[in-house]
Amino acid sequence: xxxxxxxxxxxxxxxxxxxxxxxxxxxxxxxxxxxxxxxxxxxxxxxxxxxxxxxxxxxxxxxxxxxxxxxxxxxxxxxxxxxxxxxxxxxxxxxxxxxxxxxxxxxxxxxxxxxxxxxxxxxxxxxxxxxxxxxxxxxxxxxxxxxxxxxxxxxxxxxxxxxxxxxxxxxxxxxxxxxxxxxxxxxxxxxxxxxxxxxxxxxxxxxxxxxxxxxxxxxxxxxxxxxxxxxxxxxxxxxxxxxxxxxxxxxxxxxxxxxxxxxxxxxxxxxxxxxxxxxxxxxxxxxxxxxxxxxxxxxxxxxxxxxxxxxxxxxxxxxx
Amino acid sequence: xxxxxxxxxxxxxxxxxxxxxxxxxxxxxxxxxxxxxxxxxxxxxxxxxxxxxxxxxxxxxxxxxxxxxxxxxxxxxxxxxxxxxxxxxxxxxxxxxxxxxxxxxxxxxxxxxxxxxxxxxxxxxxxxxxxxxxxxxxxxxxxxxxxxxxxxxxxxxxxxxxxxxxxxxxxxxxxxxxxxxxxxxxxxxxxxxxxxxxxxxxxxxxxxxxxxxxxxxxxxxxxxxxxxxxxxxxxxxxxxxxxxxxxxxxxxxxxxxxxxxxxxxxxxxxxxxxxxxxxxxxxxxxxxxxxxxxxxxxxxxxxxxxxxxxxxxxxxxxxxxxxxxxxxxxxxxxxxxxxxxxxxxxxxxxxxxxxxxxxxxxxxxxxxxxxxxxxxxxxxxxxxxxxxxxxxxxxxxxxxxxxxxxxxxxxxxxxxxxxxxxxxxxxxxxxxxxxxxxxxxxxxxxxxxxxxxxxxxxxxxxxxxxxxxxxxxxxxxxxxxxxxxxxxxxxxxxxxxxxx
Numbered sequence: 001x002x003x004x005x006x007x008x009x010x011x012x013x014x015x016x017x018x019x020x021x022x023x024x025x026x027x028x029x030x031x032x033x034x035x036x037x038x039x040x041x042x043x044x045x046x047x048x049x050x051x052x053x054x055x056x057x058x059x060x061x062x063x064x065x066x067x068x069x070x071x072x073x074x075x076x077x078x079x080x081x082x083x084x085x086x087x088x089x090x091x092x093x094x095x096x097x098x099x100x101x102x103x104x105x106x107x108x109x110x111x112x113x114x115x116x117x118x119x120x121x122x123x124x125x126x127x128x129x130x131x132x133x134x135x136x137x138x139x140x141x142x143x144x145x146x147x148x149x150x151x152x153x154x155x156x157x158x159x160x161x162x163x164x165x166x167x168x169x170x171x172x173x174x175x176x177x178x179x180x181x182x183x184x185x186x187x188x189x190x191x192x193x194x195x196x197x198x199x200x201x202x203x204x205x206x207x208x209x210x211x212x213x214x215x216x217x218x219x220x221x222x223x224x225x226x227x228x229x230x231x232x233x234x235x236x237x238x239x240x241x242x243x244x245x246x247x248x249x250x251x252x253x254x255x256x257x258x259x260x261x262x263x264x265x266x267x268x269x270x271x272x273x274x275x276x277x278x279x280x281x282x283x284x285x286x287x288x289x290x291x292x293x294x295x296x297x298x299x300x301x302x303x304x305x306x307x308x309x310x311x312x313x314x315x316x317x318x319x320x
Numbered sequence: 321x322x323x324x325x326x327x328x329x330x331x332x333x334x335x336x337x338x339x340x341x342x343x344x345x346x347x348x349x350x351x352x353x354x355x356x357x358x359x360x361x362x363x364x365x366x367x368x369x370x371x372x373x374x375x376x377x378x379x380x381x382x383x384x385x386x387x388x389x390x391x392x393x394x395x396x397x398x399x400x401x402x403x404x405x406x407x408x409x410x411x412x413x414x415x416x417x418x419x420x421x422x423x424x425x426x427x428x429x430x431x432x433x434x435x436x437x438x439x440x441x442x443x444x445x446x447x448x449x450x451x452x453x454x455x456x457x458x459x460x461x462x463x464x465x466x467x468x469x470x471x472x473x474x475x476x477x478x479x480x481x482x483x484x485x486x487x488x489x490x491x492x493x494x495x496x497x498x499x500x501x502x503x504x505x506x507x508x509x510x511x512x513x514x515x516x517x518x519x520x521x522x523x524x525x526x527x528x529x530x531x532x533x534x535x536x537x538x539x540x541x542x543x544x545x546x547x548x549x550x551x552x553x554x555x556x557x558x559x560x561x562x563x564x565x566x567x568x569x570x571x572x573x574x575x576x577x578x579x580x581x582x583x584x585x586x587x588x589x590x591x592x593x594x595x596x597x598x599x600x601x602x603x604x605x606x607x608x609x610x611x612x613x614x615x616x617x618x619x620x621x622x623x624x625x626x627x628x629x630x631x632x633x634x635x636x637x638x639x640x641x642x643x644x645x646x647x648x649x650x651x652x653x654x655x656x657x658x659x660x661x662x663x664x665x666x667x668x669x670x671x672x673x674x675x676x677x678x679x680x681x682x683x684x685x686x687x688x689x690x691x692x693x694x695x696x697x698x699x700x701x702x703x704x705x706x707x708x709x710x711x712x713x714x715x716x717x718x719x720x721x722x723x724x725x726x727x728x729x730x731x732x733x734x735x736x737x738x739x740x741x742x743x744x745x746x747x748x749x750x751x752x753x754x755x756x757x758x759x760x761x762x763x764x765x766x767x768x769x770x771x772x773x774x775x776x777x778x779x780x781x782x783x784x785x786x787x788x789x790x791x792x793x794x795x796x797x798x799x800x801x802x803x804x805x806x807x808x809x810x811x812x813x814x815x816x817x818x819x820x
Contacts, residue, residue, distance in 0.1 A: 031708075036703050037700060037703065038421065039740060040719065041720055043422075044728065045740050047422075050419060084336050084475065085478055093496060157535075164529070165533065170322075170501075173498070269497075269522075269524045271498050275497060
């Protein structure tokens, strides 16, 4: 177990280093740099060359990489070139916002998916099953921004039920305690729904498929023979086995949890990782791009680790 | 009053700013400047109105400029704004460790002297037309608060934590990526004082969402309405749409260094072969005008006698034939020395207007037997390739300063100075005239030189001049007193008020 853990951690560190290095190269070799955007007749062209010197962009690539890596291994990810703030502090300020949104979105996706799959399997291939299959497939096929805009148009502008954007209303930003919490919750409804609606289809499809397979397995038939109801056999016996592919799927979703959905964040003006990373990438803000990438990669590594652990828990046959 | 903005302010210190997101508009509400530049540059270079300085005068040799400051000016913490702050600001502007964007604007200011707490003197190393503008460039920052941060730390300091302001508004609250709330500073010394108690900037990155929230009454001002949406805004009874000339203009830049575009007959043929009038009307739906040359038609420097090239495919074909381009192999595409007349036209991927332009240009030039391949590119990559000269043709947009200086954009690129002349245009006569015009202190004499420069550039057609766009600001009809112009959204914010 100890050897396994050490091995996995070493592999994880190596992966983070590889991804960061690859990102460094990718951003550095992409056309343009942080100073490129200063092309403006109102700014003297000499300012561009000056900024390249100031930010060390005129140094050879290996040198730039070495100095970045040297600082990064000591935990110093530097300061964002655009925002002039410590990368760690910036990410720490936006990450909770994204986590709040995406974890609720994923929870809705998972909970909704499981519930739908169980409902569908009451009568497989029946009318209800078909309708739900069609609806979830349609939702899965819809682009996220389309769903988001549809939800806003209907629930916000037409019915005035929920606010169309932001994390807090202007009054909410000034408030404390309970009213602030309620305000945040109201603002969460539409973006969480947008994530949930598009993702619930995938979960339901996966689970329905594997439950359908498990249903005819002998242990389920044995359970039925022992007098379990159809529902008990499904939920108590088949579900734990059918959930395995879902664990893998959820493990793979962890980077989404951390890096967020750019589309959802832009449409809902949500102050999260997706927006910050997008602007950083467009502005070639290398320290910020690398910081965000590292956080997302760590999330992938941890996600896979957690998925493995969950596998062990869910499936007693798996041993490490 | 809730104003939409696409991005949050990245810093409240102007001298850290990359000046991309219009954050200078916000900084202008929070910090004093010596003077306020007026948007009256239609007939002469812009004039200046008193702000922190009540009056100013040049010495007899024009090398010294003295400002007299308001004695009652205060920072938001009650400390007086003095000549020391002006000198400190100048030191920050000039310091290489701060690396402010406008550093080169101060190249000809040798030093700034404190005469007494309310008198400050700028000493110039030379006499030139834009001394007043260069002295005024940049807002005054608080020496007593920000002077504690050594200049080498300015790159990485969060100035919001030590924010001291000195404008009509002060910062009441800031939620990153969401909201900036400004409130009227009761201690403000300037006049007139704003009517509004609060001014809220709400970050809404998606333009479509901005408009929807304006329609829903959750926003009161949207700064840049796209021409496609103008009718929808105009049709709404609760909204006002204000249109005014911006300083933004667009062109197709031909890479003059390539043999394909080296001949000015060819470049002129391209301009004649593109139906510019129809293109501008189609894409902008009446919210842009046709551009004739390299100087904005809304400025004093514009040559009003410039010829406007009309759409003339017949003459275009003749010019191409004279330059040796004909369809010798009958494939429908012109060729010369065995090479077809085909090129890539770059445009930014995020911009639907420019995509439409690219497609219309492709269609027009196809009729002449020229094969255009429109290529969309991510914005920074596009600039990088253009800057490197690694392109055939590009749909390019400039936002001009009120300082008319054509050096960086139209003079022969000089390796030592840096350049914005990415298309590689080079005409020694133009170079000479531009150098003379930028030194000429008398603007009426400078105008004669500028007129000639424009004639020469238009005759050379290094680029096809397309449009000057108008800016469309949508507001709630209840907003009264606003005068929107190219000087900035909040130019007369003091006079805004809520009607009923």
